[in-house]
Amino acid sequence: MANVELRGLVRAFPDGTRIGPVNLEVQDGELMTLLGPSGSGKTTTLRMIAGFIDVDDGELLFDTSNVIDIPPRERNIGMVFQSVALFPNMTVYQNIAFGPEMAEWERKDTIERVEELAELLGIRHLLMRRTSEISGGEAQRVAVARALAKRPNLLLLDEPLSALDPQLREHLQTEIRHIQKKLGITTIYVTHSQDEAFAISDRVAIIDDGRIVQVGTPEELYDRPANEFVARFLGSGNVLEGVVMKNEGGKQCMDIKGLEIPISGEHILGQTIKLSVKPEDISISTKNIPTNGSGKIISIIPQVGSFKVTLDFHGIPIIALTYDENLVKLLRKYGDRLVSFSFDPELAVILKG
Numbered sequence: 001m002a003n004v005e006l007r008g009l010v011r012a013f014p015d016g017t018r019i020g021p022v023n024l025e026v027q028d029g030e031l032m033t034l035l036g037p038s039g040s041g042k043t044t045t046l047r048m049i050a051g052f053i054d055v056d057d058g059e060l061l062f063d064t065s066n067v068i069d070i071p072p073r074e075r076n077i078g079m080v081f082q083s084v085a086l087f088p089n090m091t092v093y094q095n096i097a098f099g100p101e102m103a104e105w106e107r108k109d110t111i112e113r114v115e116e117l118a119e120l121l122g123i124r125h126l127l128m129r130r131t132s133e134i135s136g137g138e139a140q141r142v143a144v145a146r147a148l149a150k151r152p153n154l155l156l157l158d159e160p161l162s163a164l165d166p167q168l169r170e171h172l173q174t175e176i177r178h179i180q181k182k183l184g185i186t187t188i189y190v191t192h193s194q195d196e197a198f199a200i201s202d203r204v205a206i207i208d209d210g211r212i213v214q215v216g217t218p219e220e221l222y223d224r225p226a227n228e229f230v231a232r233f234l235g236s237g238n239v240l241e242g243v244v245m246k247n248e249g250g251k252q253c254m255d256i257k258g259l260e261i262p263i264s265g266e267h268i269l270g271q272t273i274k275l276s277v278k279p280e281d282i283s284i285s286t287k288n289i290p291t292n293g294s295g296k297i298i299s300i301i302p303q304v305g306s307f308k309v310t311l312d313f314h315g316i317p318i319i320a321l322t323y324d325e326n327l328v329k330l331l332r333k334y335g336d337r338l339v340s341f342s343f344d345p346e347l348a349v350i351l352k353g
C-alpha cells in the first residue's frame with residue numbers, strides 16, 4: 001500500500017486545453033474522490049497517474065519514489081475505466097484472472113485470488129459465465145475484481161457506477177467503501193455526483209477547470225466552501241453578494257440590498273464580497289421583523305423530510321429548508337405577501353475571489 005502524491009502534474013492538449021498543475025496528497029489506505037463537472041479534468045488526471053498519457057511536467061510520488069518515468073504496467077495500479085470494457089469472449093473467471101496470468105502467477109495462487117475476490121464482491125456464482133451473459137451491475141463488480149486481482153498499490157475508479165440505476169448505485173457505493181476499507185487499499189475515485197462523493201469518501205478533492213480548488217472531508221467542504229465555485233457546485237445554495245461598510249457601532253458589516261450582515265475579519269470598505277449560506281441555516285417566518293430580509297415566495301418544493309422554500313429578495317433567490325409542515329401550509333396560501341428570512345452570520349462563510 002502507498003501514500004500517493006501528485007506534485008504539479010500538467011498535461012496540455014494540442015487544442016490549448018490544459019489540465020493542471022494538479023497537486024494532491026492521498027494518504028495510505030485513504031479513499032480520495034476527485035469531484036468536478038464534466039470536462040474538468042478528472043479522467044485526464046487518473047490517466048496521468050496510471051501512466052496512460054504522457055505528462056508535460058510534474059512528479060508522481062508513490063511513498064517517496066517518483067514513478068513518472070515508470071511504464072504503466074510496472075506502476076502496480078488497478079483501474080476501472082469510465083466505460084467498463086470487460087473482455088467479451090471470456091468468462092468472468094478469465095477476466096479476473098487476466099492480470100495474474102499475464103504476470104505469470106502460480107496457477108493455484110491465481111485461482112485462490114479469483115475466488116477470494118469473487119467472494120468479496122458476491123459474484124462467485126458468475127465465474128463460469130461469459131461477460132455477455134451478465135448484467136450491468138454485475139459487470140461493474142467484475143471490473144472492480146479484475147482491477148484488484150494483482151494486489152495493486154493503488155486503485156483508480158473512474159465513474160464506475162454512472163451507468164447504473166440509483167438503487168443499485170447506492171448499494172454498490174456501500175460495497176466499494178466496505179471492500180476498500182477491508183483491503184486498506186489507497187483509492188482515487190472519480191465522480192461528478194456530490195452525493196456519491198460524500199457517501200463513500202474519506203476526503204474529497206474538488207476539481208475545476210483542470211485544477212484542484214479545495215480538499216477536505218465532506219463536512220469541511222460543505223460547511224466551509226473556499227470559493228463560489230465550490231459553494232455552488234456542492235449545492236450549498238445561497239451565494240449572496242454585498243458591499244463592505246461600517247454599521248452604526250463602527251463595526252464592519254456587509255450590505256446586501258439594504259440588509260446589514262455583521263462580518264468577521266478586516267475588509268476594504270466599499271469592496272464587493274460574497275457570502276455562502278446553507279439553506280438549512282436560513283430560517284423563514286411569517287412575522288414581519290424589520291431587521292430581517294423579506295421576499296415573495298417563488299416556489300415550495302417538498303423533499304425527503306423537508307421543504308425547499310425559495311424567496312425572491314430583490315431579484316436574488318433565497319433558498320431555505322424548513323421541516324415545519326404548519327408553516328408550509330400557511331405559506332402555500334401566502335400568494336404575493338412578504339415572508340421574512342434571517343440567518344446567524346456566524347454560520348455564513350465569506351468566499352474567496
Ligand SMILES: Nc1ncnc2c1ncn2[C@@H]1O[C@H](COP(=O)(O)OP(=O)(O)OP(=O)(O)O)[C@@H](O)[C@H]1O
Pocket residue numbers: 013014015017019036037038039040041042043044045082192
Ligand atoms: N486526448 C485529448 N485531446 C484533446 N483534448 C482532450 C483529450 N482528452 C481530454 N481532453 C479535454 O480535456 C478536458 C478534460 O477532459 P477529461 O476527460 O479529463 O474530463 P472529465 O472531468 O473526466 O469529464 P467527464 O466527467 O465528462 O468524464 C476536456 O476539455 C476534454 O475535451
Ligand SMILES: [Mg+2]
Pocket residue numbers: 042043044082158
Ligand atoms: Mg471522465
